[in-house]
Structures are given as structure tokens and as C-alpha cells.
Amino acid sequence: MQNLLTQPGTLLDSRGCLNQVGWSPQPLLDCNLENARFYRLTPFQRFRLKRWDYYALFTPGRFFSATIADLGYAGNVFVYTLDYETGDLWEEGLVIPLARGVSLPRNSTEGDAHFENARACLDFKITPTGRHVSVHWPGFHAGRGIQAEIDLLLKPEHESMNIVIPIGRRRFYFNRKVNCLPAEGSLRYGSLSLALKPTECLGSLDWGRGVWDYRSFWNWASASGYLPDGRTLGLNLGCGFGDTSAATEDALILDGRIHKLGAVKFEYDPSDYMKPWRFTDREGRLDVTLTPFKVRVARTNLGVIFSEVHQTFGRYSGFAVSDEGERIAIRDLVGFTEEHHARW
Helix, strand or coil, X not given: CXXXXXXXXXXXXXXXXXXXXXXXXXXXXXXXXXXXXXXXCHHHHHHCCEXXXXXXXXXXXXXXXXXXXXXXXXXXXXXXXXXXXXXXXXXXXXXXXXXXXXXXXXXXXXXXXXXXXXXXXXXXXXXXXXXEEEEEECCHHHHCCEEEEEEEECCCCCCCEEEEEEECCCEEEEEEEEEEEEEEEEEEECCEEEEECXXXXXXXXXXXXXXXXXXXXXXXXXXXXXXXXXXXXXXXXXXXXXXXXXXXXXXXXXXXXXXXXXXXEEECCCCCCCCCEEEEECCCCEEEEEEEEEEEEEEEECCCCEEEEEXXXXXXXXXXXXXXXXXXXXXXXXXXXXXXXXXX
């Protein structure tokens, strides 16, 4: 069920159908969204195309995230930060009608993402050594302010989880997730100032493009951290949407290399997100449990447009098995998982 893509090409053919379906450890396909053909009235298609660049940063004591998104009918720009020990979480976001001023690149390997208005400036750039994430939001958290200047190291050989799968006949999910990027720079939040060291801080990127069903649901889980021996370890797990018969997005990322997993089962109690979440695969290569310490709830209700995310932060423990058969003990790896319902 894991179809490995090896040939570069375009995402969509002239009829708007996917040229290839499967996964790859490096980005191969040109995201030619101009070929999308899922409405007879093509001018309305732009309102259903979804595009986003989501960056996350794991430090020893704090999580930080910044996103620039174009949901077709609106732009969505948001930043949040979480203190692991105290559970202090603060988030602010902007909804921009018709995504005016939101700029996102065609592909994950080229171009920059940018948004700026009188309240906030977010700038995500590709650099010769990786990525640079810049955030300047003076009024964040009632004037405390937040500012980030973060360099993420992304070597050419560093592998990522790339997937393209259909959703129905003409809709699709095209995504690249990059875990375990050594981070350096600075993060300032109110009176708190952090110097980021690449030996202890790791970033990740969720780069998504596609067209979903109006009513959508998914689970996602992610983590990036260091093993006691100094190697980096990442998890990317997902389910709940699209046709995954050709590939899932489930993977272990060990020292910058993808170790592909089969379908992973999410076991949790949707009536209590603070209960443990367990993740297992059918082949016995993954068995980890997330013990939560914080739930972030993000809800948007604009009538016909609705989104609700329960993002649960915690610590993963258990084991994973590499492609070579190495059994890797996972202990207290900070990460998150989520449940997302949307009408969009």
C-alpha cells in the first residue's frame, strides 16, 4: 500500500486529475494548481483551494508556531506559544477577507511566504542553508509582543514526508512535512528572551496544498527531538481523510532519514483529550503513547465556514523500529496530536 514516487513531473494533468499518487522522501512534483478542475464554473475554484505554510519550533521548555494560510475565501495568519511547565498558552490570529496581502510560494522548494499589515509581519524565506522564519507582532498578547528570528538548517539530503492522495474524483491532498530541523536565532515574548541553540532546539514545517471535501475530518501527530545518543528523532502520523490505499503519511524520521510506516491507528477518547493517546501500526514497528499536559482549542465559526481543532501537547513514550530493524526506545519526547473538524 506504500507506492513510492520516483519520477518528477506536474501534480495535475490538463483535466485536473492527479498524475501520480503515493509518497516520496524528497519533493518531486510541481504544484500546478492552475490546472485544478473540480467546478464547472472555474472562477469559483479559487474559493476552495487551500494553501498553508505552518512552522513549529520545539525548545527545551517552550513551543512556538507561526502560520500563513490562504483558505480561498479568506487568509488566516496566526501565532501561538506554549510554556511546557506552566501550561501558559497564548495565541492570536488574523482573518483576512479574500486573503488580500497573503503571498505563498508555488512549491515547497522555492519562493517565500509573506504577510504584513499594521498589526503584524510574518516572513518565511528560503535561504542557502535552509529556512528563515521572521515574526514581528508588537501587540501580541495585549501588548506583550512577540518577535522571532529563526534559522532552520535544511540540508539537501535531509528527507521529508511528501504525499499526494486523491479525495474523491477531482479533490486531493498534497503535502510536505519536514521534521527535526536544527534551529538557531532568537525568540522574544514579552519580557522573556530565548537564545535558540541548534543542539537543543528543532523546527518543523507543514506545507500543505489541496482541495478538501466541504465536510472534513483528520488526525495528525508530530514530534521532533533528540535521542540520548545525539541523533534526531521525529514522528509524523496522520489519518482520517482521503484515499490512503496508495500511501499514508505515517513515518519515523531518524537522523534526517524517512523510515516509512504503514497505516497507524489513533486510539483516544474524543470526550476527554487529556487522556492518553496511543499510536500503533499493524506491523509492530510503532507503539507509542502520548501523555498529555495541555490541550489547545482553536475554533472558528462563520456559519457555513467552521473549523475546530483540539491540539493536544504531551510527551511520547514507547518504541519504534527502523527500516534496518533497530528498536528505538522513545522516552518523554515532546510533541502534539490533534483532532480537526471543518466545514470549508
